[in-house]
Amino acid sequence: MPKSILSEHSKYVFSAIREEDDFAEELRKQGKKVVKLSSGDPALYYPTPKYIVDAYVEALANGRTSYSRSQGVLDLVDAVIKRYWHRYGIDMKEQDVLVTSGVAEALTFLNSAVIGLGDTALILKPYYTQYPVAIQMFGGRPLVGEYDEGTGWSIDLDSVAKVVRRMKGGSGKIKYMLITNPNNPTGTILPRKTLEQVVEIANENRILLVSDEIYDEIVFGGANFTSVCELAKGMPHLILNGASKAFDATGFRIGYVLAPEEDTVSEELKRKLADYCRVRLSSNTPAQYAIAAAMNNTGEHQRTVRELVKKIEKIVGVAMKGLGENHHLSAVRPQGAFYIFPKIHMKTLDFRNDREFVHALLEEKLVQTTRGSGFGAPGHFRIVALAPEEIMGDCVQRVNDFCRAHAK
Ligand code: PLP
Numbered sequence: 001m002p003k004s005i006l007s008e009h010s011k012y013v014f015s016a017i018r019e020e021d022d023f024a025e026e027l028r029k030q031g032k033k034v035v036k037l038s039s040g041d042p043a044l045y046y047p048t049p050k051y052i053v054d055a056y057v058e059a060l061a062n063g064r065t066s067y068s069r070s071q072g073v074l075d076l077v078d079a080v081i082k083r084y085w086h087r088y089g090i091d092m093k094e095q096d097v098l099v100t101s102g103v104a105e106a107l108t109f110l111n112s113a114v115i116g117l118g119d120t121a122l123i124l125k126p127y128y129t130q131y132p133v134a135i136q137m138f139g140g141r142p143l144v145g146e147y148d149e150g151t152g153w154s155i156d157l158d159s160v161a162k163v164v165r166r167m168k169g170g171s172g173k174i175k176y177m178l179i180t181n182p183n184n185p186t187g188t189i190l191p192r193k194t195l196e197q198v199v200e201i202a203n204e205n206r207i208l209l210v211s212d213e214i215y216d217e218i219v220f221g222g223a224n225f226t227s228v229c230e231l232a233k234g235m236p237h238l239i240l241n242g243a244s245k246a247f248d249a250t251g252f253r254i255g256y257v258l259a260p261e262e263d264t265v266s267e268e269l270k271r272k273l274a275d276y277c278r279v280r281l282s283s284n285t286p287a288q289y290a291i292a293a294a295m296n297n298t299g300e301h302q303r304t305v306r307e308l309v310k311k312i313e314k315i316v317g318v319a320m321k322g323l324g325e326n327h328h329l330s331a332v333r334p335q336g337a338f339y340i341f342p343k344i345h346m347k348t349l350d351f352r353n354d355r356e357f358v359h360a361l362l363e364e365k366l367v368q369t370t371r372g373s374g375f376g377a378p379g380h381f382r383i384v385a386l387a388p389e390e391i392m393g394d395c396v397q398r399v400n401d402f403c404r405a406h407a408k
Contacts, residue, residue: 012136016129016374020359024368035395037384038368040184040338042248042308045386049304052249055293059286068285070277072099072256076288079295080256086298087216090229092260098273101283103214103240103255107134109276110210110238110257113269114175115140122163122177124155125376126341128184128212132376143167143174144376149343152332153186155179155194157201164205176208176238177201182215182225185341185375185382187316187334189219192226199231208265209237214255215337217246217305220313223335229260236265243291245337246305252287312338315392316385322396328403340383341372349406354381360406365398 017038024034036044047053071077077097084090100106107130115121117139123131124145132142143163148156160177167174179198181190190198202209211228219225229239242255259270294301316333319340323331328349331342344357351357354371358381362368372380385392 009137009139012133014133017370019374020362020368020370023359024362027362027366032366034362034366034368035387035391036368037387037392037395038370038382040245040384040386041250042245042338042386043250045388046248046308046311048247048249048252049294049300051297051300051304052247052290052294056252056286056290058293059289062289064286064289066285067282068288070280070282071095071274072097072277072283073285073288073292075292076254076256076295079292080258083295084229084258084260088227088230090227090260092258095270095274096258096260098257098259098270098277099283099288100242100255100257100277101253101280102244103212103242104130105253105280105283106240106242106255106257107131109273110176111135111138111140113272113276114208119175120167120173121175122160122207124160124179126153126183126185126372126380127376128180129374131178140175147183147186147188149332153183153188153341154190155198157194157197160198160201164201164207168205174205174207176210178210178212179228180212181228182213182218182334182336183339184215184337185339185370185372185377185380186332187337187339187341188332189223189225189335192224192231195226195228195231199228199235202232202237203235208269209235210240211237212240214241214245216241218309218312218338219336220309220316220334225336229258232261234261234263236261236263236269238269243287243294247291247294247301248304248308249287249291249294252291253284254287254291312385315387315389316340318389318393319383319385319396322393322400326400326403328407329399334385338385340385341375341377341380342383343380344372346379348408349403350408351406354378357381361399361402364405365402367395367398367402 145160239258329342
């Protein structure tokens with residue numbers, strides 16, 4: 001008998017975002033009131049809009065409770081096609097859209113479909129925590145380029161070029177390059193010019209470009225968002241998106257993959273990803289109908305998402321103001337999503353690393369955040385800017401008091 005029943009690659013499956021959850025639970029059991037600033041979940045603070053909940057209830061009442069079309073119910077597929085036509089001028093066909101149980105499932109499907117033992121994919125740090133896990137769990141190896149804090153966390157194109165060059169010299173092929181825009185955990189929105197350069201690098205080196213754009217509607221005033229689908233015409237690319245953030249419906253578990261092109265790679269991927277969808281039967285059926293109705297109800301949707309973004313922008317403002325008073329930390333102002341990713345000036349504090357910092361902040365001040373090393377960026381921590389302004393203001397004061405108490 002082998003020592004363990006577990007597979008070799010299961011050791012990579014781990015969530016840094018949830019690693020303090022058990023300790024937070026323990027504190028709550030002791031009667032302490034922990035504020036959770038660690039989960040990027042808008043529905044935790046702001047209930048899913050009533051018109052979406054009503055659409056869900058209606059779907060149930062109409063008997064939409066069976067398995068449904070594996071690649072997504074046609075109502076939702078059509079709604080997604082319309083959304084991309086109106087927002088980005090992209091013309092897609094039914095087979096270009098694959099509905100998944102969240103972007104999380106899309107990432108698992110994609111990696112399972114393209115990553116074999118020893119294969120590589122290029123991600124950039126700080127990265128969303130699932131990215132390296134999803135590569136490693138299929139025996140792959142993440143190649144890690146960088147977002148550059150010095151330029152407001154824009155892409156360090158030299159680091160990307162270096163990784164690509166290094167791989168070119170070897171025998172391996174980079175299966176895909178994945179970017180996140182707007183970004184989790186930094187809140188950065190990539191300038192169009194930078195995106196054009198990324199597209200060029202991917203195109204020149206024949207690398208599939210994947211863009212996770214789940215925050216494409218959480219964009220603050222003054223910032224301009226460009227989707228990769230607007231720039232990558234004629235080359236293989238995938239767009240990942242879903243209902244979790246902009247529709248404030250994380251628990252519905254609705255996401256989708258778009259493959260708008262018709263080249264050999266895109267066509268092969270579409271067919272295989274559809275097979276993955278079929279093998280897992282279907283996504284949540286009533287949730288798909290509800291999101292289809294919500295997506296088609298553009299008036300209600302625009303109104304509610306505008307309100308949500310306005311709220312988030314104010315919360316970010318409160319947090320940034322408070323953090324600005326703390327010379328033990330420095331943070332790039334986010335332009336979208338709902339995260340702040342401060343750098344910890346570790347040498348001025350009595351902590352050895354971000355893990356100790358985050359754990360002690362939870363224990364002493366009952367504020368739960370996430371360590372930056374979980375996103376590949378040690379010496380930082382992530383604050384989720386969703387708690388109402390008063391709570392956020394109070395939490396940031398607690399962070400500031402905490403740093404003061406631990407100053408060297
Ligand atoms: N991608 C990014 C960048 C995210 O931040 C998240 C969730 O926080 C996800 C994907 C997962 O989204 P979903 O709820 O659609 O699985």
